[in-house]
Amino acid sequence: MKKRTFKRTLCLVLSLVLITAATGFSSGSDLATYAKIYGNSSNTVTDSKSTTASPFNAVTTNISTRGIENAVEVKPDGTSRLTSSLVAAIKKLDANFDLADYRMTVNMFAPQDGNGMITFTYYMDDTVKTNKGFVAVIENNVIVEVFANDIATKEQKGELNTKAISEANLVTLTKNHKASKSALVIDTTKTVVKTTENYYYDYLTGKLVCEESVFYSLAEADGAIVDYTVETVLN
Numbered sequence: 001m002k003k004r005t006f007k008r009t010l011c012l013v014l015s016l017v018l019i020t021a022a023t024g025f026s027s028g029s030d031l032a033t034y035a036k037i038y039g040n041s042s043n044t045v046t047d048s049k050s051t052t053a054s055p056f057n058a059v060t061t062n063i064s065t066r067g068i069e070n071a072v073e074v075k076p077d078g079t080s081r082l083t084s085s086l087v088a089a090i091k092k093l094d095a096n097f098d099l100a101d102y103r104m105t106v107n108m109f110a111p112q113d114g115n116g117m118i119t120f121t122y123y124m125d126d127t128v129k130t131n132k133g134f135v136a137v138i139e140n141n142v143i144v145e146v147f148a149n150d151i152a153t154k155e156q157k158g159e160l161n162t163k164a165i166s167e168a169n170l171v172t173l174t175k176n177h178k179a180s181k182s183a184l185v186i187d188t189t190k191t192v193v194k195t196t197e198n199y200y201y202d203y204l205t206g207k208l209v210c211e212e213s214v215f216y217s218l219a220e221a222d223g224a225i226v227d228y229t230v231e232t233v234l235n
Contacts (some may be wrong), residue, residue, distance in 0.1 A: 058147035058185040076104040114141035125171040184212040191217045208234045
C-alpha cells in the first residue's frame, strides 16, 4: 500500500465557468457538490441551445425541479416524480442503469436564477465511490439535459470496459482496510471539527484509494477550516 499526506484549506468558490461541463470531465472532484455562483449565472451554465457538439452522450429533457432542495450523496427516492423522470432519461443513455447502485447530489449553485445540477454517482456495493456517473443540467428550474460523464460516455462508446473490473475483489480490499488500524494521526492540540474515511475507485487509473481526513478549525486563522488527509492506495 502506498500512502501520502497533504493538507488543503477550504475556501468559498465565488465564480465558475461551465460548471456542468467541467463536472463531466472532472468526475472525481467535489465540484458538483460545493460549487457556488454569486450574481448572474446566465453565462456560466452549459447552453442547452448551443449547436456545438458535446463530448458526452446526452439527451434533452423538460423536467420541472420546482421545490428541489440541495442534497449530498443521498440514496435517491425512486418513487418521486422527479427521480422517475430522470431515470427514464438516463435509461435512454444506458439501458442497464440501476438507480439502487447510485447516490444522488443536488447542487443549486445559482438558486437566484434557478440554475444548478443533479449528479448520480455509481457506487460498488454501496461502499466504494467511483468516477462513473450521470449529470442533469438545470436551467431556470427545469432539467434541460441529462448527460453521461466522461467515464460513462467512454463505456457506452466501447472505449472503456467497466464490466471487466472485479468489483468483489475491490469491495473485499475495502472491507479489510476498514478493519485495519487507521493511518490518520490526529493532533489533539487542535480543535477537531470532524473526521472522514472515504473509498474511491478510478476507472482510468485502476487505483482503489482510501482517503482519511481530519478537519481542524484554526483559531489563529479566524476559524478557517483546514483538512489533513492521508491517502492510501489499496491495490
